[in-house]
Amino acid sequence: MIRLLIVDDSALMRRFLGRIFEAEADFEVASARDGAEALKAMRDFRPHVVTMDIAMPNMDGLACLDRIMVEQPCPVVMVSALTEHGAEETLRALQMGAVDFIPKPQGTISLHGDELAPLIVERIRAAASIKVRTSRRLAERLRFRTAAKAPRSASARSTTSPARTETQLPDDCVLLIGASTGGPPALDAVLSALPEGFGWPIVVAQHMPAAFTGPLSRRLDKLCALSVVEVTGPTALEAGCVYIGRGDADVLVTRRNRALMAISAPADPDHRWHPSVDRLVRSALEHIPPERLIGLLMTGMGYDGAAAMAELRALGGHTIAEARQSAVVWGMPGELVKLGGAADVVELAHIGARLLELAQWR
Structure with a gap:
């Protein structure tokens, strides 16, 4: 019982x-x-x-x-x-x-x-x-209390320079992140590890109601060095910026006048969870070569994003699944691993460092 x-x-x-x-x-x-x-x-x-x-x-x-x-x-x-x-x-x-x-x-x-x-x-x-x-949980609580007392400075957010990775990725990649249950603290942990001037735009599909994604984006914007905004209309993608999909809708990547854009689209009823990670990834594949895409699938119940990110890897993109040891719910990343679609399986505490390696950050 x-x-x-x-x-x-x-x-x-x-x-x-x-x-x-x-x-x-x-x-x-x-x-x-x-x-x-x-x-x-x-x-x-x-x-x-x-x-x-x-x-x-x-x-x-x-x-x-x-x-x-x-x-x-x-x-x-x-x-x-x-x-x-x-x-x-x-x-x-x-x-x-x-x-x-x-x-x-x-x-x-x-x-x-x-x-x-x-x-x-x-x-x-x-x-x-x-x-x-x-x-x-104790570590998260202590980290939260410290952050509440004094926002982290840009210099304090990145104190290491990971070694250059053997995986060669272009400078103009786009990072796509999907998360659900347990996602907000996980996003904080990953984004806070990335320094100001990080070279890629980041688009996030976090399953949430519309009333929550605005406060989430503002909270993350205060807690990390990157600029974080909610996608409420057509928004040009810029390196070093994070774009949070509006809740109860889907966030898509498109191209207008050769410029990459993030847009908010009505939720597709064929997808169960919103913003849909599967739909985000597949929209990006329509406009960006797969070798310029990195997919990160983190904690969450269900399977959203697993199929599309497995397709991304098969086409030549790079994918990361959060490891079971750190995920609150190893549903979404676990499904990606089961499909053989994860190039890397990384614990939450090390995902930021892995992204810096892939970006060849110095």
Whole structure:
């Protein structure tokens, strides 16, 4: 049985989530009204997974998460409002150790319950299987606290010059990154390792709602030396810049008047996750020779990006899969490895250095 603890000060939300999981034969459910009750339930109920509201009386979700990650680490999924403030707090929770988030239902819960239930169950079931590695989470928490006190300077973000790689890649490559569950902290780790003046443009498809990708891009822009923007309209690709695909849509690479552009396109219903990594990679292949493309597939549930990046490698491009040891969920990168499409399999802490090697950075 999977023991689920639902932490929310709203009786309506506790009942809504409780009914969903009580209908599942393999779940045992308990609930708490605030962070203080949740900490007691952590000791008494010993859940395998927790859903956590953020705004609660007595002890809010972030304070409770902080205690859980130190005292009794387990997978925590935030229940987040689809607002800019809710997005910022959720991104903070992910940096502190939460493994995923689910959006709060909008409008009348009862009208959307049947539609949302399968998606919520899938996310929570996947989260329950995640093994939270205490040492890694502690390192992430300390790094987050340091960053919150003082933004990193450009000189502090890159202190090593990796040896020149045997793989010869052109100077005018484009880096395509796909990520999902666990992606925001992973993006922070990779992008922060790249120095100002990094020679390639970077286009990112991170599975997220539209309310979250703007705050994500602004947060990353503050935390790394590169310029980070959300793609909301046609945007020319420039070296040393990062382009985050808008949530609930797809980000594509195209060419206009010979200039490479990133554009936001309506989500393609033939693809399950958005922004779609598969669609991003295949759009780039239509306009850029494969030997000038690098695909990086990081932590995430499912298989988005695996097929397209395997095609990219087969055509002569270079691909990197995040290693199982560091991925929060080794779904997407694991599928790429299974397809034989990963030229490199690299732990998160070393991906930035590998990219600098491939870029022949000095």
